Amino acid sequence: MNLEFTYTVDPDDFTRAGEASADIKKKLKKMNVPHEAVRKVAIAMYEGEINMVIHANGGIITVFVNEDFITMVLADKGPGIPDVEKAMQEGFSTAPDNIRALGFGAGMGLPNMKKYTDEMKIDTVIGEGTTVTMKVNL
Amino acid sequence: MLVSELTKKLDERFEIINISDEAGETEISKVFCCDLLSFAMARNPAGSVWVTVMGNVNTIGVMALTDGGAVIIAENAALDENAHKKAVEQNITVIKTSLPVFEAALFVHSLIS
Numbered sequence: 001m002n003l004e005f006t007y008t009v010d011p012d013d014f015t016r017a018g019e020a021s022a023d024i025k026k027k028l029k030k031m032n033v034p035h036e037a038v039r040k041v042a043i044a045m046y047e048g049e050i051n052m053v054i055h056a057n058g059g060i061i062t063v064f065v066n067e068d069f070i071t072m073v074l075a076d077k078g079p080g081i082p083d084v085e086k087a088m089q090e091g092f093s094t095a096p097d098n099i100r101a102l103g104f105g106a107g108m109g110l111p112n113m114k115k116y117t118d119e120m121k122i123d124t125v126i127g128e129g130t131t132v133t134m135k136v137n138l
Numbered sequence: 139m140l141v142s143e144l145t146k147k148l149d150e151r152f153e154i155i156n157i158s159d160e161a162g163e164t165e166i167s168k169v170f171c172c173d174l175l176s177f178a179m180a181r182n183p184a185g186s187v188w189v190t191v192m193g194n195v196n197t198i199g200v201m202a203l204t205d206g207g208a209v210i211i212a213e214n215a216a217l218d219e220n221a222h223k224k225a226v227e228q229n230i231t232v233i234k235t236s237l238p239v240f241e242a243a244l245f246v247h248s249l250i251s
């Protein structure tokens with residue numbers, strides 16, 4: 001089994017944010033992927049998707065599914081992350097007030113992504129964009 | 139207890155906004171309180187009753203992704219139109235109450251314990 005799914009994440013559209021994660025969750029459930037792995041993928045991808053909407057003018061998410069693991073690649077052309085170590089700290093956030101009013105911006109996004117995946121890598125270039133690659137073992 | 143049983147046991151202080159088709163099969167055993175969606179995303183247990191004052195479309199998104207059993211919007215907080223629509227689409231049980239978060243959670247806890 002080698003499957004690939006691609007999603008476009010629209011910028012600044014909070015009514016649609018999370019749709020890609022909801023869709024991949026449905027697909028994985030149909031494929032009988034173990035429940036806990038589906039939950040991990042859905043949570044990690046949702047956080048990434050929200051980050052792309054808040055910080056990066058959207059982007060592209062590609063999900064690869066094979067028999068041993070699921071890989072999510074979230075690529076954006078946003079501003080980049082100046083200090084990745086700081087961004088990984090729970091509670092650190094640069095989200096503006098209007099985002100906080102929606103219940104986001106608690107500085108939990110990247111830490112949650114790390115917590116719910118088996119591997120996570122951040123490639124970021126200031127002014128060019130960020131690619132986050134996450135892997136969940138099956 | 140099943141979500142469908144809970145909705146029958148709630149008194150007049152609670153209003154059922156939407157019931158999932160799966161309410162008769164979804165077992166609930168915990169109550170979870172939180173208004174920050176990223177915390178809820180990480181910590182809302184599957185099959186929980188989540189009590190919050192955040193009634194936007196992303197609350198429904200978090201419920202769907204964490205397999206929550208039902209969400210209660212407390213303090214008569216507004217559930218916006220998009221959130222209502224999404225709850226129907228995503229098959230999420232949504233309940234509203236004028237009770238504060240703690241009292242709503244305590245009452246549900248007493249019903250399911």
